[in-house]
Amino acid sequence: MWKLPAPALETSRSESVFEDYKAPYDDQQAAAEASRCLYCYDAPCIKACPTGIDIPNFIRKIATGNVKGSARTIFSANILGASCARVCPVEVLCVGDCVYTDAGIPPIQIGRLQRYATDKAVAADWRFFEAGPDSGKRVALVGAGPASLAAAHELRRHGHAVTLFEKGTIPGGLNVTGVAPYKLRAEDALAELEWVLGIGGIEVVTNTEIGKDRSWASLGEEHDAVFLGVGLGPDRSLPGADIGGVHGAVAWIEEMKLGTVSLAGVTHAAVIGGGNTALDCVRELLGLGVPSVTMVYRGDATKMSGYAHEWDIAKKDGAHAVWNATPVGFAGAGQVTGVRCTGAAGAFEVPAQLVLLAIGQSKLGDQLAGLGIRTDGGRILADADGATSRPGWYVGGDAANGGKEVVNAVAEGKRAAAAIHAFITGGGHA
């Protein structure tokens, strides 16, 4: 079985100071919450889950004391069920659709119950799945994030030989490098990753970037199918951002999670953007002790793509926002001292010794143009099964959906794996 290089993680990491925003349930809490579930039929919570987990069923199993069966139900639908339990925006997915809400009763805490069952499975190494008999077929998966992991696991169950190619040193993708640490810390993401790889036969090749360290064409020639789980590219930037103290949000978060970030002398921080990455940054900076954190967004609260429930928490944590502001440059000589903005009232400056740019990431699809894979602004185009315009090449996760949740990546990886299996075993593909 593939093992993480030891030590996989630095011992001293900035993210380590964070505690769980939603604490894990103990046995009593899990039993009490599970017993409250109505065990609905054709339940709205299932329909709200991109991976279609049979939520009432797994909750009833917790209530009867069949926790192992509960974990089996979860992982059968979503092999990254432990990280999704923490990371999923359940407020707008399963929990948001709990029928109790309509009755004016607090909804079932599905994410916390899912964490209860899946944490036990990962900790005790309960195994539910076996690799299928060797099919003689080989599949390459580019990128080792949630979409590729979900696809790889599914393909192994069909008996195909799978290889994950990861350009970095640690597999796991944004689950390891990008998730807000009060939801999921890198070590927990890696524990689940090792558990997933425990099915055996999933080869992980790290420090290998396709298109650079080896060619896309050779990858296609040596495999029966290719899955593109490449995610998104570097953070988008703004003119003048090469000044000290201005960072891309995703890059900064990765450093905070896998290493240490310095906040010495930072009394004011600004985050530019209004998406969920921006909101994560705001909460993270406050959690790391920055006294004043301001989100600078070009629209107002109703326009931002970040979740309202996340912004509510950020506000409670002490965040400020400057709405309807367009950043036009940075103040400071060598080191940033503020963000220059224009708004309805004219020009103004938001003081900041640290600025994070959470205005999106570039997309990586255009490098595949030579292979005849159609893209749209760098986003790889695919049908509902993840099939690209090139036969045998499939895609899932952020590279296809432009940047959604982990649970969407898992669902897309799973669907693509089913299509890949049909394709390489002669089932054909429409």
Place this chain on the structure above:
Amino acid sequence: MLDLTTNTGGIISPNPFWLASAPPTNSGGQIERAFDAGWGGAVWKTLGSPIQNVSSRFGANKLYGNIEPLGFNNIELITDRPLETNFREIYEVKKKYPKHAVIVSLMVETREEWREIIKRSIDAGADGLELNFGCPHGMCERGMGSAVGQEPKINERITSWAKEFSTIPVLVKLTPNVSNILPHGMAAQAGGADGVSLINTIKSIIGVDIDRMVLEPRVSNLSTNGGYCGPAVKPIALFMTGELGRSPDFRLPISGIGGISTWRDAVEFLLLGASSVQVCTAVMLHGFRIVEDMIEGLEEYMRAHQFDRVDQLVGRALPSFSEWGNLDLNYDTVAKIDRTSCIGCNRCVVACQDGAHQCITVGAELSESGVRFPVVDESECVGCNLCQIVCPVPSCITMESVADPLPPASWNDHVAHGAQLRAKKGVH
């Protein structure tokens, strides 16, 4: 490798989970969906003479604001569908599911009627018959159901008819509406039955509409007693199962019924001597889908206890079912309260003070969060368990054995040869 295959009096099923004869087994379509969901067997809704059912039919016993009923009752009778339809569907189900057990429940009056309906059941492909001597509402007024089950001689006679006419196993379904179950089990055995199933429902009034001043479930301005079932009847069913299971004279296999909702309930029945279990109420409330958890839970239990086959656990708790006179009076436990998990509700204090032996009091000490800990006076604690039962925190209160007890001594030992008993506690 686990094997859940079950044999109850010659009726083989892929697992011990059967649907009891009741609304969930009213039609072939339901039973096919149940088998697809994982049920190992089904006892078809009782066939017999034509009847007509009332509206409404069911009632529930709910505690306070709980959604899940503690108990359930019904005043529905046997099948109201044409016999031809039922037999055609039995044939179709068996053809499609040859390995699943289809048991046909029957209730008629005369010897000729029994001969006829048994022949038709066998012709339809049934794997076994279950004689409904248990129904305590409606049918018993016509001399059937529990009216038969309450008379051992009639039970034995009709059982012997059924055995005479049947080439497939015959189970007798017993009524709990008797003061002692054993003579009724023995009557079935004397009649030649291949097994018994118990319990049927318990004669009950589920409630009264206090504004209309009419019983529930209300049929216009009248109602009638129904048959009680669901989790509330499980202890009665366990007792009767164990009572038959431990009797050296009673040798028939048992199909256990009564409030089984989860795999744990099923395991309890197996441990008390049932070789299969039947479920109705839990399915009526939640559907056939509950069987997935029941099978998984049973399998995990068997793995944990290193059983390979279901029959290995049948009756394993029976040796512990004894007479009061044999219990060790020198076995002494006291309540220990874990202060780190106590949340300070003091339910144990009020229960002990008002309902038990006045040994738990609200202590003087305060925790960091301002909780006043209950304190147990161990010299007064009789080890009754009440505090542990009312405690909302699992494992906060444990009952622990007192060190250095006297040698075990029962009341029977004491009476027979003066065995020394420990000093009584809580006696003033």
